[in-house]
Amino acid sequence: MPEVTPVPLARLTTLRTGAAPARMYEARTVDELVDALRGIWDDGDDWFVVGGGSNLLVGDEPFDGSVVRILTEGITPVAGAPDGHQRLRVQAGQNWDELVAYAVDHGLAGITAMSGIPGSAGAAPVQNVGAYGQEIVQTLVEVELLDEDTGEVSTVPAAELELGFRTSVLKAHYGSEPRRRAVIVSLTLELAEWGDAAHTVAGSQLRAALGLSPDDAVTLRWVRDQILTIRARKGMVLDAADPDTYSAGSFFQNAVVPASFARTLPAECPRWPVAPDPAPDRVIPLEDYAGLSPMPSTPEPDVKVSSAWLIEHSGFGKGFKLPRSRAGLSTKHALALTNRGGATAGELAELARYIRIRVHSEFGLMLQPEPVLVGVEL
Structure with missing residues (x-):
């Protein structure tokens, strides 16, 4: 298998956090990828894969398992x-x-x-x-x-x-x-x-x-x-000279909620209907038709609401940081949590927890993180 010397995951993730795992593999061909994962699974090892590293928040303690870097191209x-x-x-x-x-x-x-x-x-x-x-x-x-x-x-x-x-x-x-x-x-x-x-x-x-x-x-x-x-x-294109891009993109998902809940939010909160599946067509044979019949009810579509708006209207301006923390909101985009330089996963998680609690307190909605969290709790 293509095993290599492990390197800190902070070098491989756009949030720039994570210690070196116990074991690391680099797969540059499909055969190498398949062989590496089969071997790991046969051994019963804990594992995860890394591609571009743009959707991962990895904890500060070394991962006691195997990390496979997928480097296949074409x-x-x-x-x-x-x-x-x-x-x-x-x-x-x-x-x-x-x-x-x-x-x-x-x-x-x-x-x-x-x-x-x-x-x-x-x-x-x-x-x-x-x-x-x-x-x-x-x-x-x-x-x-x-x-x-x-x-x-x-x-x-x-x-x-x-x-x-x-x-x-x-x-x-x-x-x-x-x-x-x-x-x-x-x-x-x-x-x-x-x-x-x-x-x-x-x-x-x-x-x-x-x-x-x-x-x-x-x-x-x-x-x-x-x-x-x-x-x-918005700081959403990777740029080594811009700490606003040291992020996982939008850290919290725009929430999809029932229309009834969306009506409890301020009217100014941006929202977009999520169209339901259309009601099936009904075909009634002529010999069975007995006049008008009630149309089937159409479910009210769910609504996607702007988590960035909820964050900003819970008291968090762009660039917000907790005291003495090296993690902060992007100065350009309130949905992005960024590593302002040397931040630990613990600092990013602390900021994420604080934001979730405040938004929940203000609007009754618990925001869900978009990245995959490894060795991190919110």
């Missing part, structure tokens, strides 16, 4: 797409933003709004990454999964991952285990062929972010450039 066009679309098979360790750049360079639409998101492609389906109304569930066809239970690699349709708002059966939500313990080896996306021509942009959330009307036509390159500019203004 983007390959594959057959199977309908007319006007192209399928790409992407290795799990492929840098996500390089994948988006590849798609834009080849005139392929569907993931452009996710430009600038740090991390690896294999991590994207785990929490159904998204931005400005685009999510990977919209383009994901299938993944190759290495299951811990069987040790085998199988091709799994996207529907079996149960992708939802920042979730899937593969994600270890805070305080719980994933419903399926497996590692993504590769993923296949199906993207629309836009070419270099200008097109109108679907999705009101993306148009609003870009300042477009429904009739405005723009190129993929223009959209990518604008998204990168927006994310950079």
Whole structure:
């Protein structure tokens, strides 16, 4: 197996925390990845994988187990797409933003709004990454999964991952285990062929972010450039010279709540309806029709509310820090917890706990962390 000398995880994670684990492996090929994980599972060792390290808060005590770095790369066009679309098979360790750049360079639409998101492609389906109304569930066809239970690699349709708002059966939500313990080896996306021509942009959330009307036509390159500019203004594009980017992106998820609860929040709190599944069509045979009948009730859609607004209106301004702490909110974006220089995981967790308690006290909502926490409690 490709075992290497362990290095501090603070060097491999964008939050810059974590001691060196007991054991570390680097997998640069699919065979190395499969062999390393099978060996670890056979030994019964505790484990986790690291791709880009952008969605991890790792504790200060050494992890007494094995860490596997997924360093596989590659983007390959594959057959199977309908007319006007192209399928790409992407290795799990492929840098996500390089994948988006590849798609834009080849005139392929569907993931452009996710430009600038740090991390690896294999991590994207785990929490159904998204931005400005685009999510990977919209383009994901299938993944190759290495299951811990069987040790085998199988091709799994996207529907079996149960992708939802920042979730899937593969994600270890805070305080719980994933419903399926497996590692993504590769993923296949199906993207629309836009070419270099200008097109109108679907999705009101993306148009609003870009300042477009429904009739405005723009190129993929223009959209990518604008998204990168927006994310950079928020400190969401990695920059070694900017401590605001020493983060895991949005630390807390925008909360999805019942509409009845959303009505208890101040009207000024930004919110977006989460459309329910449409009611099924009813077909009544003519011989059975006996006049008008009541229509089935349509469930009231859940509502996604802005956690950044809740944080700021609980008394936390951008740049907030606890006394003597080296952790703080980004000076550009209230959802990002940042390492201002030498902060421990304990300092970041202390700030996160304080924010959660205050928001809960003010609005009755317990914010959920988005990153995976290893050896850390909130």
